[in-house]
Amino acid sequence: MLGAAFLLRSLSFVPYVIDTDEGLYMVQAQAWLRGEGWPLVAVWDMHPVGAPFLIAGAMAVFGQSLAAVRLLGMLAATATATGLYAMARLLRLPHIVALGAGVLYLGMTNRFNGLATNTEILFAPFIVAGLAVALRTALAVLDRAEPPGYGALAGVGVLVGIALTIKPVAMPEGCFAFAVMVLPAWSRRLISFPRVLAMAAAYALFCLSPTLVLGALYALIGAFDAFFDAVVVAPFRYADGRLPAVEAAWLIAASMLFLLWPFLCAALALAWRRSHPRAALFGTAWFAFATVAIMLPGYYYNHYFLIWMPPLSLLATVGLWQLAQRLWPARAAIALAAMLGIVAMDSWADRTAVRMHAGLAIRFPDPVGSVAEALASSIEPGATVLIANYHPLVYMLANAAPPSRYVFPAQLTGDFGEVAGIDMDAEVARILESRPAAIVVDRGWWLSMRPTVREMITRTLDEAYRLSAEVGEERGPVEIWGLR
Numbered sequence: 001m002l003g004a005a006f007l008l009r010s011l012s013f014v015p016y017v018i019d020t021d022e023g024l025y026m027v028q029a030q031a032w033l034r035g036e037g038w039p040l041v042a043v044w045d046m047h048p049v050g051a052p053f054l055i056a057g058a059m060a061v062f063g064q065s066l067a068a069v070r071l072l073g074m075l076a077a078t079a080t081a082t083g084l085y086a087m088a089r090l091l092r093l094p095h096i097v098a099l100g101a102g103v104l105y106l107g108m109t110n111r112f113n114g115l116a117t118n119t120e121i122l123f124a125p126f127i128v129a130g131l132a133v134a135l136r137t138a139l140a141v142l143d144r145a146e147p148p149g150y151g152a153l154a155g156v157g158v159l160v161g162i163a164l165t166i167k168p169v170a171m172p173e174g175c176f177a178f179a180v181m182v183l184p185a186w187s188r189r190l191i192s193f194p195r196v197l198a199m200a201a202a203y204a205l206f207c208l209s210p211t212l213v214l215g216a217l218y219a220l221i222g223a224f225d226a227f228f229d230a231v232v233v234a235p236f237r238y239a240d241g242r243l244p245a246v247e248a249a250w251l252i253a254a255s256m257l258f259l260l261w262p263f264l265c266a267a268l269a270l271a272w273r274r275s276h277p278r279a280a281l282f283g284t285a286w287f288a289f290a291t292v293a294i295m296l297p298g299y300y301y302n303h304y305f306l307i308w309m310p311p312l313s314l315l316a317t318v319g320l321w322q323l324a325q326r327l328w329p330a331r332a333a334i335a336l337a338a339m340l341g342i343v344a345m346d347s348w349a350d351r352t353a354v355r356m357h358a359g360l361a362i363r364f365p366d367p368v369g370s371v372a373e374a375l376a377s378s379i380e381p382g383a384t385v386l387i388a389n390y391h392p393l394v395y396m397l398a399n400a401a402p403p404s405r406y407v408f409p410a411q412l413t414g415d416f417g418e419v420a421g422i423d424m425d426a427e428v429a430r431i432l433e434s435r436p437a438a439i440v441v442d443r444g445w446w447l448s449m450r451p452t453v454r455e456m457i458t459r460t461l462d463e464a465y466r467l468s469a470e471v472g473e474e475r476g477p478v479e480i481w482g483l484r
Helices: 002-013 020-033 050-062 066-090 095-108 119-144 150-164 168-187 193-220 224-238 245-258 260-271 277-295 302-327 329-358 367-378 393-397 424-433 443-448 451-464
Strands: 385-387 438-442 465-472 477-483
Touching: 002 066, 002 095, 002 329, 020 050, 020 066, 020 393, 050 066, 050 119, 050 150, 066 095, 066 119, 066 302, 095 302, 095 329, 119 150, 119 168, 119 302, 150 168, 150 193, 168 193, 168 277, 168 302, 193 224, 245 260, 245 302, 260 277, 260 302, 260 329, 277 302, 302 329, 367 393, 367 438, 367 465, 367 477, 385 393, 424 451, 438 443, 438 451, 443 477, 451 465
Parallel strands: 385 438
Antiparallel strands: 438 477, 465 477
């Protein structure tokens, strides 16, 4: 699996930026490692702290570099693929099918910015491991009438709880894991309904335990209010602005078309579900809960659809196995490997071709790296800089200090300012009045900033700054303005 991950995800080490969120987690992790403050305290975000904690761990082991973070993503994807293998074997699928499910997952992570070390890549191994334990518990009920115990419940709960510290959308799949463990035993009257309720309460506590531990740690450093606001309150502020149902339906349909071949293969698993009924039922139910997880935030950004990948990989591989047995019964394993290779390589080749055609960081310089080099050459190391509407990763690459706890452009200068629960226009005004050493403006995304912010930045640039460098980007120039 690690070898397949290296082959299918090797391009993750090429570009500086694949997803902007990843850069924010790196800035948080670097600030913590440098002793500038914990995530949420030194650098704020509306996500839990699991992702920056894991990224900080990778940087501590492998060095404070982009390669260390992408290696973490590769290892996380490998762990997820290995968990899918274990799950398929528990479902009594052949060895080649189990391997195929993992490899297909690795290939499909090229889609939807999945080469970035983003939250969906990081929490997937914990969800898949938890579901594998839950499935093993359910099979013990079905095959040996062995009721679930609290040991398995604790293991699954803690694994799901770790996933929740990375992103709250793991909750629906966590509910599914509990249902897998308990419903078969209850339906066969191996446990009573009061015991189900007691196990549900215990499971909820196990799932909460990692978050409670983190909350206690933040309380010890006197920052529980920042932790509570970001982890509990801010997601509700974020969820206030859901997309209309019609627009959401279009985005879901478009994402399904990006995964047309895996969906068609999964349909075969359902059409021939009598051959492997447990795998078809489990995979379908899992996919349904994964869909709820995608819909939960209400915004449908492309990386949310990475949550589909594990159950879809399992179902698609089972479907291809059924087809292989019908097309070439004597050499079904060879037929499966060939068809699976085509489907997995389709996802890999599609994204790889786009990157090769654009040539950024391959045939041409990566604009993000060029901006970071130009910025670093125009300021003193550690100088305070405002990156108004460009990638926050540049703070790390240019060895520049953020001017505020709020560094994510969508929150600081964009349309999500209310998520932080403060007057973000006032925060931008404070930053500009402090006269940072440089201001970075992406003209291609100029209109993505709030009108009030555009007015403030224009006035400040006219009054106190001069254009010191300009780097071409896909949508337009990125300007670096130095203090006069």
